[in-house]
Amino acid sequence: MDHREGIVDLRSDTVTRPTPGMYEAMARAPLGDDVLGDDPTVRALEERVADMLGFERALFVPSGTMANLLAVCSQCERGDEIIIHEGGHVVNYETGAFAGVGGCVGRGVPSEDGTFGPEAISARVRPSDSHFARSRLVVVENTSNAGGGTVWAPDLLRRVRDRAHALGLLVHMDGARLWHASIACGVRLRELCEGFDTVSVCFSKGLGAPVGSAICGSDATIGRAHRIRKMLGGAMRQAGVLAGAALYALEHHIDRLVEDHAHARLLAEGIARVAGLRIDPGRVRTNIVVFEVDDASGLCERLRARGVWMLPVGPDRVRAVTHLDITRDDIERAIEAVGACC
Numbered sequence: 001m002d003h004r005e006g007i008v009d010l011r012s013d014t015v016t017r018p019t020p021g022m023y024e025a026m027a028r029a030p031l032g033d034d035v036l037g038d039d040p041t042v043r044a045l046e047e048r049v050a051d052m053l054g055f056e057r058a059l060f061v062p063s064g065t066m067a068n069l070l071a072v073c074s075q076c077e078r079g080d081e082i083i084i085h086e087g088g089h090v091v092n093y094e095t096g097a098f099a100g101v102g103g104c105v106g107r108g109v110p111s112e113d114g115t116f117g118p119e120a121i122s123a124r125v126r127p128s129d130s131h132f133a134r135s136r137l138v139v140v141e142n143t144s145n146a147g148g149g150t151v152w153a154p155d156l157l158r159r160v161r162d163r164a165h166a167l168g169l170l171v172h173m174d175g176a177r178l179w180h181a182s183i184a185c186g187v188r189l190r191e192l193c194e195g196f197d198t199v200s201v202c203f204s205k206g207l208g209a210p211v212g213s214a215i216c217g218s219d220a221t222i223g224r225a226h227r228i229r230k231m232l233g234g235a236m237r238q239a240g241v242l243a244g245a246a247l248y249a250l251e252h253h254i255d256r257l258v259e260d261h262a263h264a265r266l267l268a269e270g271i272a273r274v275a276g277l278r279i280d281p282g283r284v285r286t287n288i289v290v291f292e293v294d295d296a297s298g299l300c301e302r303l304r305a306r307g308v309w310m311l312p313v314g315p316d317r318v319r320a321v322t323h324l325d326i327t328r329d330d331i332e333r334a335i336e337a338v339g340a341c342c
């Protein structure tokens with residue numbers, strides 16, 4: 001019996017286990033030693049991702065945290081400043097690696113939904129003066145986790161990219177859930193990535209792979225990232241067993257994200273009907289549902305006792321994320337449980 005049978009786990013889209021088809025792909029993947037550069041499955045994955053996103057080169061890494069750290073370390077010097085949404089993953093959920101390892105400082109942009117405009121960059125870029133850190137990198141997160149799965153409007157993305165470049169800054173897109181953004185706005189990945197200096201993506205979130213992320217960029221940037229990955233202990237040997245899962249996910253698990261988005265909307269509509277909970281279901285466009293309640297931890301504890309797992313992300317905020325292992329029945333069970341717990 002599945003040890004999680006009967007549990008509706010909405011804490012994150014990272015909780016998925018490989019499907020039988022994915023396990024088969026992992027077992028069949030041809031392997032080599034990727035540190036020596038000859039794992040054919042890792043090679044195939046890196047080429048596929050670079051092509052899908054429209055970059056010269058991609059690098060397979062163990063986590064999104066490492067992908068983002070490599071984006072910082074391969075493009076910034078110590079003392080450089082990064083302009084990013086104040087709730088951004090890079091400055092909030094990566095143990096301060098951009099500072100602790102990368103030696104950079106962060107300059108936060110406040111915004112409700114995680115997006116910001118070109119004027120926010122102009123207002124924060126530092127004059128060239130020996131008193132100041134050097135402004136170097138703008139990070140946009142698409143979709144925005146803290147924003148509640150917000151999709152950046154493609155036009156806003158282009159304007160922010162162009163303003164950054166006009167000011168002499170580089171732009172990195174944290175695309176842990178870029179697949180979701182592409183499906184939600186109906187714009188191809190390549191188009192969303194156009195002109196960005198680096199983009200990171202995760203295979204271990206909504207795509208359902210057990211492990212792995214990638215960073216994409218120019219030959220020169222990824223060449224530097226490749227050295228730093230080794231320095232951080234992130235070079236892996238028969239990594240094709242993991243890359244095989246990621247390749248399978250790219251083939252089979254992107255188009256189905258529409259289901260996760262529909263499930264999230266359904267859940268948000270159910271939550272909106274419960275007295276004492278606050279959410280605008282119209283703002284839920286991808287797979288993340290964030291709602292407000294007076295006592296977030298208390299509600300999550302009561303839900304857990306009913307087999308429905310959600311995550312308190314603030315004293316009065318709860319997050320639920322839909323994914324590959326969540327069915328429509330699970331969503332109905334979750335709505336029922338929420339109603340019973342409030």
Ligand SMILES: *Cc1c(COP(=O)(O)O)cnc(C)c1O
Nearest residue numbers: 063064065066089141145174176
């Ligand atoms: C999950 C996530 C990451 C990286 O996460 P890992 O757990 O290190 O793989 C980066 N950015 C965003 C927006 C994320 O949601």
